[in-house]
Amino acid sequence: xxxxxxxxxxxxxxxxxxxxAVTQPRLGxxxxxRWFWRQLTSMRTAxxxxxxxxxxxxxxxxxxxRSSDPNGVTQYFANNPDxxxxxxxxxxxxxxxxxWFSAIYLLxxxxxxxxxxxxxxxxxxxxxxxPPKTPARLARLSGFTARDAPAGTDxxxxxxxxxxxxxxxxxxxxxxxxxxxxxxxAERGYLRETGNLVxxxxxxxxLITVGFGSGFGFSGQRVLVEGQTFVNTLLAYDSFNPxxxxxxxxxxxxxxxxxxxxxxxETKNLKAFGQALDFTADVTVTPRGEAAKPGAVKVNxxxxxxxxxxxxxxxxYAPTITVKDPDGTVVFTDSIPFLPQDxxxxxxxxxxxxxxLKKQVGMIGFFYPTQAEAQSGAYFSSFxxxxxxxxxxxxxxxxxxxxxxxxxxxxxxxxxKMDALATRTTTVKPLELKPGExxxxxxxxxxxxxxxxxxxxxxxxxxxxxxxxxxxxxxHDPTQGWVLLFAVLVLLGLLTSLxxxxxxxxxxxxxxxxxSVRLEYAGLARGDDPALEAAVADLADRHGAQLPAAPxxxxxxxx
Amino acid sequence: MNLNELSILSLYSAMGxxxxxxxxxxxxxxxxxxAVDAAVDAAQAGTRAGAEAGARLAAEATGSAAAGSGGTxxxxxxSTRIANDAATPYGRSASxxxxxxxxxxxxxxxxxxxxxxxxxxxxxxWANMYEFAMTGTLLIVTVFLIVLTRADLRFxxxxxxxxxxxLLGIAALRFYVEVAPLPPALQSVWLVIHVFVASLxxxxxxxxxxxSAVQLLQFRRESLVAEARAxxxxxxxxxxxxxxxxxxxxxxNIIGFILWTFTLMAGSIWAEKAWGRYxxxxxxxxxxxxxxxxxxxxxxxxxxxxxxxxxSAWLAIIGFSAVMFNFGIVNVFFKGLHAYSGL
Ligand code: HEM
Numbered sequence: 001x002x003x004x005x006x007x008x009x010x011x012x013x014x015x016x017x018x019x020x021a022v023t024q025p026r027l028g029x030x031x032x033x034r035w036f037w038r039q040l041t042s043m044r045t046a047x048x049x050x051x052x053x054x055x056x057x058x059x060x061x062x063x064x065x066r067s068s069d070p071n072g073v074t075q076y077f078a079n080n081p082d083x084x085x086x087x088x089x090x091x092x093x094x095x096x097x098x099x100w101f102s103a104i105y106l107l108x109x110x111x112x113x114x115x116x117x118x119x120x121x122x123x124x125x126x127x128x129x130x131p132p133k134t135p136a137r138l139a140r141l142s143g144f145t146a147r148d149a150p151a152g153t154d155x156x157x158x159x160x161x162x163x164x165x166x167x168x169x170x171x172x173x174x175x176x177x178x179x180x181x182x183x184x185x186a187e188r189g190y191l192r193e194t195g196n197l198v199x200x201x202x203x204x205x206x207l208i209t210v211g212f213g214s215g216f217g218f219s220g221q222r223v224l225v226e227g228q229t230f231v232n233t234l235l236a237y238d239s240f241n242p243x244x245x246x247x248x249x250x251x252x253x254x255x256x257x258x259x260x261x262x263x264x265x266e267t268k269n270l271k272a273f274g275q276a277l278d279f280t281a282d283v284t285v286t287p288r289g290e291a292a293k294p295g296a297v298k299v300n301x302x303x304x305x306x307x308x309x310x311x312x313x314x315x316x317y318a319p320t321i322t323v324k325d326p327d328g329t330v331v332f333t334d335s336i337p338f339l340p341q342d343x344x345x346x347x348x349x350x351x352x353x354x355x356x357l358k359k360q361v362g363m364i365g366f367f368y369p370t371q372a373e374a375q376s377g378a379y380f381s382s383f384x385x386x387x388x389x390x391x392x393x394x395x396x397x398x399x400x401x402x403x404x405x406x407x408x409x410x411x412x413x414x415x416x417k418m419d420a421l422a423t424r425t426t427t428v429k430p431l432e433l434k435p436g437e438x439x440x441x442x443x444x445x446x447x448x449x450x451x452x453x454x455x456x457x458x459x460x461x462x463x464x465x466x467x468x469x470x471x472x473x474x475x476h477d478p479t480q481g482w483v484l485l486f487a488v489l490v491l492l493g494l495l496t497s498l499x500x501x502x503x504x505x506x507x508x509x510x511x512x513x514x515x516s517v518r519l520e521y522a523g524l525a526r527g528d529d530p531a532l533e534a535a536v537a538d539l540a541d542r543h544g545a546q547l548p549a550a551p552x553x554x555x556x557x558x559x
Numbered sequence: 560m561n562l563n564e565l566s567i568l569s570l571y572s573a574m575g576x577x578x579x580x581x582x583x584x585x586x587x588x589x590x591x592x593x594a595v596d597a598a599v600d601a602a603q604a605g606t607r608a609g610a611e612a613g614a615r616l617a618a619e620a621t622g623s624a625a626a627g628s629g630g631t632x633x634x635x636x637x638s639t640r641i642a643n644d645a646a647t648p649y650g651r652s653a654s655x656x657x658x659x660x661x662x663x664x665x666x667x668x669x670x671x672x673x674x675x676x677x678x679x680x681x682x683x684x685w686a687n688m689y690e691f692a693m694t695g696t697l698l699i700v701t702v703f704l705i706v707l708t709r710a711d712l713r714f715x716x717x718x719x720x721x722x723x724x725x726l727l728g729i730a731a732l733r734f735y736v737e738v739a740p741l742p743p744a745l746q747s748v749w750l751v752i753h754v755f756v757a758s759l760x761x762x763x764x765x766x767x768x769x770x771s772a773v774q775l776l777q778f779r780r781e782s783l784v785a786e787a788r789a790x791x792x793x794x795x796x797x798x799x800x801x802x803x804x805x806x807x808x809x810x811x812n813i814i815g816f817i818l819w820t821f822t823l824m825a826g827s828i829w830a831e832k833a834w835g836r837y838x839x840x841x842x843x844x845x846x847x848x849x850x851x852x853x854x855x856x857x858x859x860x861x862x863x864x865x866x867x868x869x870x871s872a873w874l875a876i877i878g879f880s881a882v883m884f885n886f887g888i889v890n891v892f893f894k895g896l897h898a899y900s901g902l
Contacts, residue, residue: 009864043863047856051874054852061845061893068839096840210838219835272739279743299743300833311835473835480837487824494820498813528861530806 007043007115012527040107041114049108056104060095063087067096109207116200123193130174134183134506141506141522143536149517150547155182155509158517162507162543169539171505183508188501192527195496202489209486213479215244224258225318225335225469231255232306232474252306255286259294261315261468265385274344274383281312281470297472307476314471316340316347317367319391320451323353326444331356333451337469338367339411344381345369350413351393352400357445359397362413366392369466386462391450393431395422395441421445435465502526505536507543519543563738566675567731569668570693574727576665577720583658584716590652591714591794598647598796646784649797651713658716659707665720666700673697680738685754686745688890692730695758695886696723702762710807714798718769729887749829757822761882763815764854768879770808771872777801778869805868809861812875816854823847842893846885853878 006012039045064072073093077084091098138144149158163173163184171186220237222230230236232254242248264277279298285305286292297303303310322333331353338349351363370383371390379392398418401408408414421442422428428442436452454464508520521543523536560568673693677684685694703719706712741750776792778801783790790796798804826847827837838844857878860871 010862011864011867012862043859044865047859047863047866050852050856050859054849054856057845057849057852060840061842061889065840068841266740269738269740271737275739276742277740278746300747300749300829302832302835309835311833313835475835477836480831483837484828487827491817491820491824494817498817528806528809530810 006119007041007046008038009043037114040111046108046111046115049104049111053101053104053108056101057095059092060101063092063095065095066093105207109204112200113204116197116204119193120197120201123190123197126193127190131172131185131187131504134176134178134185134508138506138508138520138522141524143533144520144522145536145540146521147519147540147544149509149519151516153509153517153547155180155511155517158182158509158519158543158547159184159507161546162509162539165539165543165546166505166507180511181508183506185504185506187504189503189526191496192500192502193497195493195498195500197493198489199493199497202486202493205486206483206490209479209482213482214477216246217475217477217479218242218246219473219475221313221471221473223337223469223471224256225337226258226261226467229255229257230472232308237474250307252308253288254306255284255292256305256310256472257284257286258282258470259284261470263315263385263468265383276384279312279315281315281472297470309475309477311473311475312470313473314340316345316469317369318467318469319349319365319367320453320467321351321363321365321391322449322451323351323357323361323441323446324449325356325446328447329356331446335467335469336365337471338365342381343384345384346381348411350411352402352410352413354400354402357441359445360400360402360418361441361445362396362398362400362415362418363448364394364396364413364415367466368392386464386466389435389462389466391433393422393433393448394420394424395428395431397421397443397445435462501529501531501535503529503532503535505539507539562675562679566672566679569672569675570727570731573665573668573672574724574731576661576668577724577727580658580661580665581717581720581724583654583661584713584720586654587652587658588714588717588794590654591649591797592792594649595647595793595796644800644803645797646800647796655713655716658720659713662700662716662720663704666697666704669693669697669700676738680740682741683751683755685758686741686750687736687739688734689730689736691754691758691886691890692726692734694755695761696726696730698758698762699723699765700762702759702766706766706811712766712770712807715766715769715773718772719765722765744833747829747832749825749832753822753825753829756818756825760815760818760822761886763811763818764879764882767808767812767815767875770804770811771875773798774801774804774808774872775869775876777804778872801868805872808872808875812854812857812878816851816858819847819851819854823851842889843885846881846889850878850881850885853881 064076066073076093087093091100095101135141139146159175159182163175163186166173166184166186169188171188172190173184173186176183176185218241220240222236222238224230232251234240234248234251258281260282262278262280262282266272266275266277281297283295283297283303284292285295285303287306295303295305297310297312299312302312316338318335318337320333320335323331325331332351334351336349336351338347340347347367347369349365349367351361351365353361353363366379368379368381368388368390369385370381370387371379372382373379379390396413396415396418401414401417420426422430424430431439431441431448433439433448433450435450436455438447438449440447452465453467457464503526504524506520506522510518510520512518519540521536521540523532525532673684676690676693680686684690700719700723703712703715773795776795777798780790780792780795781801799807826844830839830841830844831837853874857871857874860866860874
């Protein structure tokens, strides 16, 4: 039987014959190349590389990865100062972009391409070819069934009707006349191989789109406080990671305003008290040259606009803090995003007042949306919503270190060159403010006010008293659609290739010496096909049932 | 008593009934062993039947490569041959029937527990480890019972009920959490689809694992018999030939593989919606990928000369071990974005 042009160590191909290069000692360089290529595209190599890939993927789940958990890597270096550099030298923190991981999957895909191309060629030929000649002896094949046709059956007509049945069953048929033997040879299930080739090619498709395509996109982050607007330009991002081929000019400068950040927390179910139920960022989007329109970004519901996808990644409180000098002149006012520290949104933020006061002032603030006191006297937040908000500020004065040209984070304060004026350890304790309250800074520096964002509210209702912020991830990935397309092809190819049986079936009518006709049926599986024998038996039954009804001349005289 | 308490009660009852089912299945295995002993005694008592049986088995074992080329396709026809090709024919003992009936009863209680938990929470009952375990084991049993209507795999009852008992025990003791609403990160149709399909795939992989393990035992027995050496675990003689087991395992595993492929894709679509990228090598993503690759290796092994049979069976066993590792260890001990174990 013709092979399906599968790798020579496919269980269904003929055992490698004398041409097997493994045993040939003297090879030219072309011979070696061919030998190498044959090895690379063999089933055994594919299997080996697949398993190797599975093993190689493991370490990346044991050690934090720079791509998904950069802080974890930093932490790992701090905890394991001896081990970490050694691991780093073998790219253990960048497993999935490491040379060794890449080498495995690239080899696998070279093997795959080398495997798929000849099979595709062969399959295209097979699609056009006639089913092969009926074997001389069917008796040795699967599901062999022999029956005597009813008297008077004509061999040609019997084969004609069998061939009709097979065609109706989706087989491609060819008739063969061989003297007293007439037969039909039928084959079906070409789609199985098609599916297999589609599956493997789509895998290559995914690899190529992911490999090339990701270079054309970008991702960026931006924090917005309620009321703030972001314009989609490079400078407006807090951080921006362009792909290799990304062109800044292609950013569509739409405007995105965070109108309102809505939260809902569980209050009925005491066992899940305080658990977040919903986060919704209500926004207004204004595409360039168009009217503004409302939109929403939710945790599982990104906003797709201006060629970008906007995701809601985080949220928290942004207390508005105003600092005045002793004369009452405002020297600083801003809503400062405080970073949440726990599930009840105890939040930490930093205020830097570089100008306008006698000295530079820095403050480290803790914000408790619902302040509670532990037995030790320490404050904590007992609920994430604004039930009883309190801001505490540790005050420092001195050099903020902003003038040295070293970029400093807005979320941290270096107090090395500053004097502590109001902290837990100084005589003046940290300042405590509720929304709308003002306190004097120590040392007559001035005053600080925790602005109430909703001053008109009833007394005791703090629900709108502090602004919230949302942190957005803004992405552009032109390959997503393609990857999805290939993934769907992978699945469809897999389904067809695993569930469509490929088989050959033969029906032979043999005129016996006495004029009667003997019918033979048999099949051959091409690949796994558990239902083959049942299918042959079923064909024989249905064909038998059809025979008497076939327009055959009834036997002239039956005694 | 509220719905969740009813659910817990129902779950504990199901576990009790599973335990009895397990005992019934175990008794059946013991009876199989004695049936084999009886057959051997009868054979030794005079006729050369024993030797013939040995010869037949040898032929079976060596011919398994040829006979083993059945495989894939229509689940609906999962072979009728299966009951017949055991070396020592064995009917259905009373304890086997009791085992199956108890399993059906336990399954019904288990289903009730799962549905009640869902009603108590007002959402699908698979949003934390406790609920995954409850729904996942329910699906394992469901797949087992459905496959039973098509192929006689009752002999796997001990394994299935045993596995489910262990998992439910761990879930009830270690993973239990109170009913809680879905956090925003899990509020998605993809939770329904992705996690359900993953659990269903796990059900098929579990059966495939058991079949592959029995296949290895059977293969070992067949080899020993072929060399006319003594065998242990005599009940194995009443089970289908290793070639038949291999084909069954393959069919069950490829269904699992397709479901897993879908899980991987659905997970990526969800990840894109929730985290802004469809793939980021998060630990859970890594393990889903590893499992997928191992089973792809298994399918290849089945098509590679020299790897059909026992070697590919080992891959199926490793594959399912990875599935269990992913569920039990990665969810709880590994750090990643999939921090939904609820613990
Ligand atoms: C990226 C790596 C690969 C993956 C994930 C993969 C996966 C699979 C899967 C899932 C199947 C079963 C579904 C089907 O029949 O379509 C399969 C079948 C097959 N693969 Fe691959 N494959 C890979 C690479 C290769 C390579 C490199 C070769 C060539 C050596 C190859 C040759 C085959 C063949 C011949 C079959 C048919 C097996 C049969 O006859 O049942 N594959 N592959």
